[in-house]
Amino acid sequence: MPNEPTVKLDAIRAEKLIGLAYIRFSADVSDAEKKLLRDAASSTDPTADPRFSPKISAALLRWLVIDPQASECVDPRGVRLGCMTVLGDLTLAKDI
Numbered sequence: 001m002p003n004e005p006t007v008k009l010d011a012i013r014a015e016k017l018i019g020l021a022y023i024r025f026s027a028d029v030s031d032a033e034k035k036l037l038r039d040a041a042s043s044t045d046p047t048a049d050p051r052f053s054p055k056i057s058a059a060l061l062r063w064l065v066i067d068p069q070a071s072e073c074v075d076p077r078g079v080r081l082g083c084m085t086v087l088g089d090l091t092l093a094k095d096i
Contacts, residue, residue, distance in 0.1 A: 010043055010044070013073040013075070014037060014041035014042065014073075016041075017037040017038075018038075020067075020069055021034075021060065024063055024067075024070075030055070031054075032055060033060050035054070036061070037064070039082075040064060040074045041074065046080050047082070053085045055084070055085045055087050056085070057086075057088060058088035065092055066092065
């Protein structure tokens with residue numbers, strides 16, 4: 001189990017990520033996408049239920065990985081997806 005300072009840092013990173021997502025995507029951030037952002041900021045492994053497949057937009061996932069402000073909030077272990085469906089074409093190249 002993570003220690004208290006780690007849990008607080010995870011919460012700060014998650015709050016910042018969700019705020020940045022609202023700025024970038026306005027109110028179009030779904031509950032599943034907020035979970036993805038919290039999981040990306042967290043130092044713990046995300047929980048996933050294989051019976052469900054929440055939908056997240058490819059644009060939000062690309063932004064999370066490519067945008068410098070967003071990616072600095074991601075845990076050093078990177079973005080971890082569990083049982084999620086990515087909607088749309090996902091391109092992670094920086095030069096488009």
